[in-house]
Amino acid sequence: MSSVISISIDLxxxxxSRIVEGKNGAxxxxxxxxxxDQANDYGKxxxxxxxxxxxxxxxxxxxxxxxxxxxxxxDGKIDSVQSTPKPKASPKKPTEELPF
Numbered sequence: 001m002s003s004v005i006s007i008s009i010d011l012x013x014x015x016x017s018r019i020v021e022g023k024n025g026a027x028x029x030x031x032x033x034x035x036x037d038q039a040n041d042y043g044k045x046x047x048x049x050x051x052x053x054x055x056x057x058x059x060x061x062x063x064x065x066x067x068x069x070x071x072x073x074x075d076g077k078i079d080s081v082q083s084t085p086k087p088k089a090s091p092k093k094p095t096e097e098l099p100f
Contacts, residue, residue: 003078005033005046007069015064018050032063035071035078044068 009031019027030051039045050064 003074004072005035005069006072007033007046007048007067009048009067013064013066015050031066039070040068042068044070046070 014029019029021027032049032051034047034049036045036047046069048066048068050066052061052063
């Protein structure tokens with residue numbers, strides 16, 4: 001599965017209150033890409049929006065459009081990915097037999 005998507009975002013449309021700071025001090029903005037089967041009047045089939053919270057989705061709040069683009073290359077197949085939590089490292093157990 002592979003695709004290359006070219007997008008352009010209107011930075012003036014970014015809601016600054018949605019920018020969050022990570023543990024490492026980097027700043028992040030969660031966005032969603034919607035890929036359509038049909039191109040619009042401008043030859044684009046990808047839309048970019050602010051990610052919505054569960055409450056916003058349930059309230060059917062209008063999505064904030066940030067920009068768009070198009071799929072420029074694909075192998076014809078895009079699969080969804082299920083996130084799996086990373087296993088937590090178990091504490092090391094002391095060994096009963098020491099090598100010396």
